[in-house]
Amino acid sequence: AQKVTQAQTEISVVEKEDVTLDCVYETRDTTYYLFWYKQPPSGELVFLIRRNSFDEQNEISGRYSWNFQKSTSSFNFTITASQVVDSAVYFCALSEARAGGTSYGKLTFGQGTILTVHP
Amino acid sequence: DTEVTQTPKHLVMGMTNKKSLKCEQHMGHRAMYWYKQKAKKPPELMFVYSYEKLSINESVPSRFSPECPNSSLLNLHLHALQPEDSALYLCASSQGIQRKLTKNIQYFGAGTRLSVL
Numbered sequence: 001a002q003k004v005t006q007a008q009t010e011i012s013v014v015e016k017e018d019v020t021l022d023c024v025y026e027t028r029d030t031t032y033y034l035f036w037y038k039q040p041p042s043g044e045l046v047f048l049i050r051r052n053s054f055d056e057q058n059e060i061s062g063r064y065s066w067n068f069q070k071s072t073s074s075f076n077f078t079i080t081a082s083q084v085v086d087s088a089v090y091f092c093a094l095s096e097a098r099a100g101g102t103s104y105g106k107l108t109f110g111q112g113t114i115l116t117v118h119p
Numbered sequence: 120d121t122e123v124t125q126t127p128k129h130l131v132m133g134m135t136n137k138k139s140l141k142c143e144q145h146m147g148h149r150a151m152y153w154y155k156q157k158a159k160k161p162p163e164l165m166f167v168y169s170y171e172k173l174s175i176n177e178s179v180p181s182r183f184s185p186e187c188p189n190s191s192l193l194n195l196h197l198h199a200l201q202p203e204d205s206a207l208y209l210c211a212s213s214q215g216i217q218r219k220l221t222k223n224i225q226y227f228g229a230g231t232r233l234s235v236l
Contacts, residue, residue: 033223043207045162045227091161095223105150105216105223106175109161 002027004094006110013082014118021077021113023092029053034068034075035093035107045091051075082117089114122146123228125210131234134200140231142193142210150174150216151193152225153185154209162209168193169216200235207232 003026013019025034036048049059051068059066063080079086093107123144132138142151150169154162167175168187182204184196193210211225 035224037227042229043209043232044229045209045211047224047226050224105167105213105225106164107162107225112159112161 002029002032002094002096002108004092004108004110006090006092006113008113009111010114010116012116012118015084016081017117018078018080019082019115019117021079021090021092021115023075023077023110025073025075025092025094027094027096029096031096033095035095036066036075036077037091037093038088039091039112040088048077079115082115084117084119087115087117123210123212123226125208125228125231127231128229129232129234131236132197132200133236134202136200137196137198139197140195140208140210140233142195142212142228143191144212144226145191146212146226147190148212148214148226149190150213150223151187152211152213153183153193153195154211154227156207156209156230158206166195167216174216197233200233202235205233205235 005024032053034051037045038048039045049066056068065078067076089112091112092110095105095107126141152167153165155165156162164177165179166185171187182199186194207230209227209230211227213223213225
């Protein structure tokens with residue numbers, strides 16, 4: 001069984017603060033993908049990043065950075081110098097690739113972290 | 120372009136009504152998905168279509184009837200819904216569902232906010 005845990009239900013910061021969103025996952029598969037999505041109040045889930053299980057290299061994209069550690073089954077997301085526009089619900093998700101057949105790409109989502117950035 | 124378009128944006132319907140939700144993508148994707156999302160919860164997968172064929176039905180009640188008339192369109196027909204079916208319905212698409220891991224980024228639409236009275 002697969003599971004994604006986002007222990008932080010809500011985070012509130014002041015603009016320009018750095019903030020890290022935690023994500024811990026469980027899977028029996030050796031091959032899988034991890035994702036982060038952002039859901040602003042408009043409702044659309046916006047794809048932010050995908051990381052496969054073979055690649056533990058951390059990634060930086062502008063103010064966003066991701067730290068993937070297989071040893072601790074974590075895939076944390078950091079926003080540097082947060083802005084009001086970063087206010088949204090952030091979901092971490094896991095997709096397994098099942099050996100011997102097709103992967104229907106089912107995403108297992110965490111419960112989400114509500115991030116509020118105050119001006 | 121990673122746009123998935125859903126219509127309508129909002130829908131209010133009675134329990135005896137029949138309505139349909141529409142989803143469209145022009146990215147050449149061959150897999151399309153319906154999700155249901157209740158307030159303050161993550162999306163829950165309902166259906167997956169691959170090459171216009173239903174691949175997965177996550178034990179969804181028959182009052183929800185999906186249809187994929189072509190590779191760009193996905194519909195969700197609604198009939199005799201219950202108030203507890205009120206939710207945000209999200210459509211997503213991806214290049215495919217094959218095991219090749221390069222193809223399974225799901226891109227989502229903005230959703231249809233459904234209220235059942």
